Structures are given as structure tokens and as C-alpha cells.
Amino acid sequence: MVLIRTPSDIQSSEITPESVYRERRRFMQAGLAMAGGLALGPQVLQAKTGAYGNLPRSPLSTDEELTELKDVTSYNNFYEFGTGKADPAENAHTLKPSPWSISVEGECAKPGTYTLEDILKPHALEERIYRLRCVEGWSMVIPWVGFSLGDLLKRFEPTGNAKYVEFVTLEDKEQMPGQRWPILRWPYVEGLRMDEAMHPLTIMAVGLYGDVLPNQNGAPIRLVVPWKYGFKSGKSIVKIRFVEQQPVSSWMRSAPSEYGFYSNVNPEVDHPRWSQRTERRIGDFIKRKTLMFNGYADQVASLYSGMDLRKNY
Numbered sequence: 097m098v099l100i101r102t103p104s105d106i107q108s109s110e111i112t113p114e115s116v117y118r119e120r121r122r123f124m125q126a127g128l129a130m131a132g133g134l135a136l137g138p139q140v141l142q143a144k145t146g147a148y149g150n151l152p153r154s155p156l157s158t159d160e161e162l163t164e165l166k167d168v169t170s171y172n173n174f175y176e177f178g179t180g181k182a183d184p185a186e187n188a189h190t191l192k193p194s195p196w197s198i199s200v201e202g203e204c205a206k207p208g209t210y211t212l213e214d215i216l217k218p219h220a221l222e223e224r225i226y227r228l229r230c231v232e233g234w235s236m237v238i239p240w241v242g243f244s245l246g247d248l249l250k251r252f253e254p255t256g257n258a259k260y261v262e263f264v265t266l267e268d269k270e271q272m273p274g275q276r277w278p279i280l281r282w283p284y285v286e287g288l289r290m291d292e293a294m295h296p297l298t299i300m301a302v303g304l305y306g307d308v309l310p311n312q313n314g315a316p317i318r319l320v321v322p323w324k325y326g327f328k329s330g331k332s333i334v335k336i337r338f339v340e341q342q343p344v345s346s347w348m349r350s351a352p353s354e355y356g357f358y359s360n361v362n363p364e365v366d367h368p369r370w371s372q373r374t375e376r377r378i379g380d381f382i383k384r385k386t387l388m389f390n391g392y393a394d395q396v397a398s399l400y401s402g403m404d405l406r407k408n409y
Contacts, residue, residue: 110309146306146325148307150306153224153225156296157228158229162237162239164379168304169310171378172313175284176266176274187273187274194331195211198212198334200252200337201335201336202262203250203338209239215300225306226240226243226320230322231325231390233372236375239305240303241300242299242301243300245294247298249338252338254338257338257340259339259341260289261287262286262335263335264333266283285343285349286330286346297321297322299320301320317332317333318332345359356408356409361390361407362388363385364388
């Protein structure tokens with residue numbers, strides 16, 4: 097029997113502790129190796145060929161220790177492939193990231209449908225390695241391969257009526273079997289205020305650890321907004337819309353009493369069902385204090401000057 101639950105039904109106590117999860121994975125890997133040298137699967141192995149070579153490192157990068165590749169590619173939130181942390185790595189092989197195109201709509205001078213190749217033309221966009229912190233109650237430091245979202249948006253010449261940018265991700269139940277269940281209202285939708293979208297820390301990622309994005313990490317192109325909780329960074333994006341009114345994100349629609357539009361990392365504002373004052377860095381066994389704006393306060397706090405961050409959560 098399969099029980100379909102809404103996000104508000106999922107209790108924090110039901111989430112497997114990271115230390116238990118890691119030991120379980122190590123045990124499984126060891127058993128598989130002894131059984132015949134098998135690896136975790138093609139989606140975990142995908143990010144090892146170095147397709148992007150030696151790109152320059154972004155000056156925005158942190159010097160913190162990187163999260164191991166095997167954890168970055170096997171411990172994920174991507175409900176389109178299941179609600180368990182291991183589900184995306186196990187199920188995302190059904191995603192077909194090529195060919196891929198993105199529709200650009202709304203308040204801009206150059207709407208249209210652009211292929212991924214159009215977007216990645218090297219003379220138009222500079223790809224770099226960004227070592228950025230990402231947090232969802234647990235956190236990682238990931239060397240993203242990407243480029244400034246602002247640089248991309250400028251190409252479409254947004255008009256003065258464009259106050260927000262809305263991102264829509266792929267909806268395809270055959271490629272994304274988790275969408276067969278009404279966990280959220282599909283497709284997944286997120287949005288940013290225009291100044292947030294244009295900030296240099298906001299990037300479009302097309303790879304990690306020097307290679308193309310594995311399917312479970314949001315292939316072939318995803319948003320990364322490192323001072324916000326990870327669910328704010330939509331994966332497998334197929335549409336960008338310039339709009340005048342604030343978009344209604346998927347989590348706002350699903351659980352409006354728990355998730356607001358901004359989703360900034362703010363340890364002073366508890367989630368209704370748990371504290372957000374501490375986080376667990378994947379690879380560590382001891383929790384650490386959660387930093388305001390995920391440690392990027394010096395860079396982004398000015399975006400919210402004068403705002404009540406308890407009201408605008």
C-alpha cells in the first residue's frame with residue numbers, strides 16, 4: 097500500500113539522521129564492492145569525466161572544505177524523483193537532459209525559445225567554478241560550474257515592468273516519476289525579486305566538480321541562490337518568465353503557513369515545526385550554528401534593508 101502525504105505531514109523526526117544515512121551508505125557500498133565491484137550507479141559516476149576542464153575560480157568562492165562528490169551526488173532533495181534523500185540518485189536515470197531548451201516569456205524585449213547551446217555560447221557567458229555553501233537544514237559546500245544569472249537575463253532585455261523573475265521546471269511524469277504523486281502541485285515553480293536575480297552571487301549552474309550536472313542535481317541547468325534555503329533553487333529549468341507581480345512558488349502554494357516567498361536563511365526565525373538555529377554539514381557529525389543569510393550577509397543584507405525579515409520569511 098502506498099500512502100500519499102502532503103509536505104506538512106512529513107515530520108522532522110522522520111528524516112533519517114545524516115550520520116545514520118552515511119554509515120548505511122558506506123555499508124551498502126562495501127557490500128556491493130565485495131559482491132563484484134559494483135558502484136552506486138551511473139548517475140553518481142557521471143560527474144567524473146571533467147567535461148569542463150580547468151575553469152577559473154570565481155572570486156566569490158569560499159575557502160571552506162568541499163563536500164565529497166559522492167555525498168553531493170547521492171544525498172539530494174529532488175521530489176520529482178522521490179522524497180527520500182537517496183531517491184534522486186536511484187531514479188533520475190529516466191531524465192533526458194539533451195536536447196534541452198528554455199522558453200523566455202513576459203516583460204522582456206527578446207522572448208523566445210532558446211536551446212541550451214544558445215544559452216551556453218562561450219563568447220556570451222563566462223563559466224566559472226563557484227565554491228558556494230548551500231543549506232536546507234543540512235548543508236554542503238559545492239564547486240558549481242556556472243555563470244551569473246544576471247548576465248543571462250540581460251540578454252533578454254527585461255522591461256521596466258519586470259519586477260520579478262519566475263522559474264518553471266520540467267513537468268514530465270515519464271521522465272520524473274515522482275510527479276505521479278501529488279506531493280506538490282507540478283510543475284515546480286520558484287521566483288526571485290529582480291535585484292535578487294541580478295546579484296552576482298545568483299548563478300545558473302550547468303555542472304559541478306568540473307563536469308556536467310548529474311541528473312539528480314538538476315541537469316542540465318539549474319538555479320543556485322546560496323543565501324537562501326536550497327528549495328529556492330529550481331532544478332531542470334524549462335521556462336523563465338519576467339513578471340510584474342510576485343510569483344507564487346510551489347512551497348508557498350503547498351504550505352503557505354510554513355514557506356514564504358523570500359526563503360532567506362535566517363536562524364532567528366524558526367520553521368513552525370523545527371528550529372533553524374543549527375545545521376548539519378554533510379561529512380560532519382556535530383551540528384554547527386546557522387549563519388544569517390548562510391554566511392553571505394556582507395554581500396546580500398543590503399537587498400533587504402528596512403524589511404521585516406520575520407514577516408517576509
